[in-house]
Amino acid sequence: MGSSFPVSSFLLESNGSEGLQMISLQGISKSFELHGQRLPILQVTQWHIQKGERIALMGASGCGKSTLLHLLSGVITADRGEIWVAGRPVHLLTESKRDHFRAENIGYIFQDFHLIASLTVRQNIELIMPRTGTKQERRKKLDQWLERVGLQDRGHHLPSQLSRGQQQRAAIVRALITKPPLLLADEPTGSLDWDTASEMMTLLLDICRDEQLTLLTVTHDRHIADMFPKRVYMQELNELLRSVSV
Numbered sequence: 500m501g502s503s504f505p506v507s508s509f510l511l512e513s514n515g516s517e518g519l520q521m522i523s524l525q526g527i528s529k530s531f532e533l534h535g536q537r538l539p540i541l542q543v544t545q546w547h548i549q550k551g552e553r554i555a556l557m558g559a560s561g562c563g564k565s566t567l568l569h570l571l572s573g574v575i576t577a578d579r580g581e582i583w584v585a586g587r588p589v590h591l592l593t594e595s596k597r598d599h600f601r602a603e604n605i606g607y608i609f610q611d612f613h614l615i616a617s618l619t620v621r622q623n624i625e626l627i628m629p630r631t632g633t634k635q636e637r638r639k640k641l642d643q644w645l646e647r648v649g650l651q652d653r654g655h656h657l658p659s660q661l662s663r664g665q666q667q668r669a670a671i672v673r674a675l676i677t678k679p680p681l682l683l684a685d686e687p688t689g690s691l692d693w694d695t696a697s698e699m700m701t702l703l704l705d706i707c708r709d710e711q712l713t714l715l716t717v718t719h720d721r722h723i724a725d726m727f728p729k730r731v732y733m734q735e736l737n738e739l740l741r742s743v744s745v
């Protein structure tokens with residue numbers, strides 16, 4: 500796999516905000532309504548993530564890990580508290596502004612890839628690739644990324660013609676092609692065997708280190724978590740004990 504991809508600072512280019520902080524949570528609480536009752540899910544008094552940190556987020560099933568990622572990306576809103584991401588006050592943004600914020604600032608990697616089955620690898624990525632520069636420049640940039648993840652010969656293949664590990668590599672490029680300052684990954688290795696999972700995670704961690712991207716990855720897998728420079732357990736963040744059981 501080539502390691503000659505030109506290194507640039509995505510953070511400085513795409514974000515422009517000053518300071519070292521990528522994420523700041525203050526006094527967050529989140530509940531969901533279930534069977535007519537408000538069920539408290541999450542409470543985070545304070546949490547800060549610096550730019551360029553690579554963090555594995557762990558915790559028991561149902562403790563609110565995915566909910567936290569959705570709050571950070573503005574897919575859902577908190578009941579109260581402040582969420583700052585890449586210098587933007589996500590808690591103050593309207594829904595349409597949150598959509599815009601997400602497109603500009605967040606790369607998302609899912610357990611089941613979310614590639615469009617009828618489109619080739621290249622088409623899946625081109626769909627969200629910024630229309631900056633000439634067509635040749637965009638093609639070259641995509642070629643470089645595909646080579647970086649070892650898919651240089653797979654650009655014209657459909658997802659169904661790729662292995663699961665290759666599909667996740669394509670999804671990684673799709674998440675990174677917009678140069679998002681923050682990458683969120685929800686169980687990105689959850690559907691891969693161990694060898695493929697560790698290879699894929701090594702690749703993702705290397706890219707984030709080289710590009711100084713901030714990476715927050717939810718994982719159940721202790722071995723995967725051990726690959727990260729930093730691990731955070733939801734229990735440390737989530738101080739609210741569940742008062743209602745479902």
Ligand SMILES: Nc1ncnc2c1ncn2[C@@H]1O[C@H](COP(=O)(O)OP(=O)(O)OP(=O)(O)O)[C@@H](O)[C@H]1O
Nearest residue numbers: 531532533540558559560561562563564565566567
């Ligand atoms: N839209 C919703 N409406 C009601 N309850 C919800 C909703 N979304 C999540 N929940 C509840 O919030 C809790 C936390 O869910 P979440 O998916 O964040 O957990 P998780 O830690 O990511 O779990 P897992 O590790 O199993 O994926 C769960 O009890 C879940 O049922």
